[in-house]
Amino acid sequence: MITEAPVSPPPEPPLTRHRTSPVEEQPPGDGTAAQVPESHHQSAVESLAKQSAGRGWLVTFLVVAVLGGGAWFFRENWWPAVASIIGGKGPVAKRPARVVPVATTDVRQQDMKLYLNGLGTVTPFKTVTVRARVEGELLNVAFTEGQMVNEGDLLAEIDKRPFELQRDQALGQLARDEATLASAQYTLDRYEQLLKDKIIPIQQVQEQRALARQTEGVIQSDRAAIANAELQIAYCRITAPVSGRIGLRLVDLGNIVRANDPNGLAVINQVRPITIVFTISQDDIPRVQKRIREGKDLTVEAYDRELTTKLATGKLLAADNQVDSATGTLRLKAIVEEDADRLFPNQFVNTRLLVEQLPGAITIPTAAVQRGPKGTFVYVVGPESKVDVRLIEVGPSEGPDTIVEKGLEVGEVVVTEGLDKLQPGATVSTRDPKETNGKEMNGKGAGQSRMAD
Numbered sequence: 001m002i003t004e005a006p007v008s009p010p011p012e013p014p015l016t017r018h019r020t021s022p023v024e025e026q027p028p029g030d031g032t033a034a035q036v037p038e039s040h041h042q043s044a045v046e047s048l049a050k051q052s053a054g055r056g057w058l059v060t061f062l063v064v065a066v067l068g069g070g071a072w073f074f075r076e077n078w079w080p081a082v083a084s085i086i087g088g089k090g091p092v093a094k095r096p097a098r099v100v101p102v103a104t105t106d107v108r109q110q111d112m113k114l115y116l117n118g119l120g121t122v123t124p125f126k127t128v129t130v131r132a133r134v135e136g137e138l139l140n141v142a143f144t145e146g147q148m149v150n151e152g153d154l155l156a157e158i159d160k161r162p163f164e165l166q167r168d169q170a171l172g173q174l175a176r177d178e179a180t181l182a183s184a185q186y187t188l189d190r191y192e193q194l195l196k197d198k199i200i201p202i203q204q205v206q207e208q209r210a211l212a213r214q215t216e217g218v219i220q221s222d223r224a225a226i227a228n229a230e231l232q233i234a235y236c237r238i239t240a241p242v243s244g245r246i247g248l249r250l251v252d253l254g255n256i257v258r259a260n261d262p263n264g265l266a267v268i269n270q271v272r273p274i275t276i277v278f279t280i281s282q283d284d285i286p287r288v289q290k291r292i293r294e295g296k297d298l299t300v301e302a303y304d305r306e307l308t309t310k311l312a313t314g315k316l317l318a319a320d321n322q323v324d325s326a327t328g329t330l331r332l333k334a335i336v337e338e339d340a341d342r343l344f345p346n347q348f349v350n351t352r353l354l355v356e357q358l359p360g361a362i363t364i365p366t367a368a369v370q371r372g373p374k375g376t377f378v379y380v381v382g383p384e385s386k387v388d389v390r391l392i393e394v395g396p397s398e399g400p401d402t403i404v405e406k407g408l409e410v411g412e413v414v415v416t417e418g419l420d421k422l423q424p425g426a427t428v429s430t431r432d433p434k435e436t437n438g439k440e441m442n443g444k445g446a447g448q449s450r451m452a453d
Contacts, residue, residue, distance in 0.1 A: 103417035104381055104430045109410045112361040114398055115352040120278025122347040124269035126242050131264040132257040133235040145248045149240045160236035167229030174222035181215035188212050244270035269345050273337040278351040279329035287355045299354040300334035307350045312339030363401040368414045379415040379422050389424050
């Protein structure tokens with residue numbers, strides 16, 4: 001009997017693990033949730049841990065870099081102590097406080113003059129346009145352009161021959177009328193004698209008397225004609241009406257000039273004395289009026305355009321009667337007598353009107369005055385060259401100086417330069433501002449010398 005051996009099933013192929021996404025897609029029609037393998041969860045956790053470790057190292061590096069840079073920047077404060085300890089010398093003493101170089105000046109007591117500044121124009125005391133009064137040919141010009149002339153000096157001459165002929169004609173008419181009057185008077189005397197003898201009627205005598213009076217009137221007219229001709233001849237000689245500086249000639253020799261020509265022959269400006277017209281703010285009018293009511297002369301000083309060179313000194317002459325509403329200023333006029341030759345008509349000047357004098361005022365340089373939240377203050381240099389803040393009350397300023405009404409005493413020392421580096425209690429080294437200015441000037445001079453070389 002033949003028996004069959006059992007047939008074993010074929011071996012199953014080995015299973016291979018395929019990498020799948022964290023979430024497996026469900027086959028269509030299956031509503032169960034996807035299952036996430038545990039190995040994928042562990043790999044995600046490890047990735048997050050590595051990222052956190054990288055950020056930690058970065059933060060640590062930045063902190064160490066900042067601390068190291070700060071220690072290096074402030075090494076001057078800690079390195080000497082560390083170096084002394086390492087060297088066995090023990091800790092060093094604290095570095096002395098920084099000394100600030102400043103310029104100082106003393107508080108002074110002096111007489112202060114307060115001025116009002118303004119803008120002015122030099123104007124002649126008188127301006128005259130020389131015009132001819134008669135018509136004729138210009139025969140002579142007796143002045144030089146720009147020269148100084150005196151009142152009555154000959155300036156020009158006009159042809160006077162036509163007027164001399166008119167005078168001679170009037171003289172002849174006068175002689176004829178005088179003869180006629182003599183004849184009429186002789187006839188009147190004869191008629192009066194005949195009237196006494198009752199030979200002629202009185203009417204004839206009255207007519208003769210009227211004829212004689214008529215002739216007298218004609219003679220008077222002839223004499224007026226002669227005087228008018230003489231006056232026209234005098235007008236042919238043109239003289240200076242005022243003393244002053246004559247300008248450029250407006251009419252040349254040989255031209256026919258006409259009476260009262262608007263252009264004239266020349267213009268004369270009286271410059272001795274000379275005047276200055278300037279303006280001040282309407283807010284300063286009460287101060288000026290107060291001095292005028294006191295009957296005191298107000299001094300006016302004239303300076304050049306840069307307000308550096310003093311040109312002349314005069315006194316206030318008059319004030320305008322109204323304020324200019326467009327500019328809010330009042331016009332004033334000053335007269336200059338002694339220094340008139342240093343000014344020229346229509347010249348622009350800066351004016352300073354002295355309105356008040358304060359004797360014995362306490363003053364400091366304006367550069368020393370500082371302003372803060374608590375008010376106006378200065379830095380005062382005290383003992384051991386330490387500065388302190390002092391609140392003060394200031395008054396008016398004039399030029400480089402300011403009046404101190406309260407807070408300082410004469411002789412105290414205040415800081416004028418180097419203020420931006422100061423704090424209360426700081427130690428300073430003082431110098432005179434004049435020395436600083438002198439060094440700057442010497443430096444400029446040396447630089448110019450080097451440039452010249």
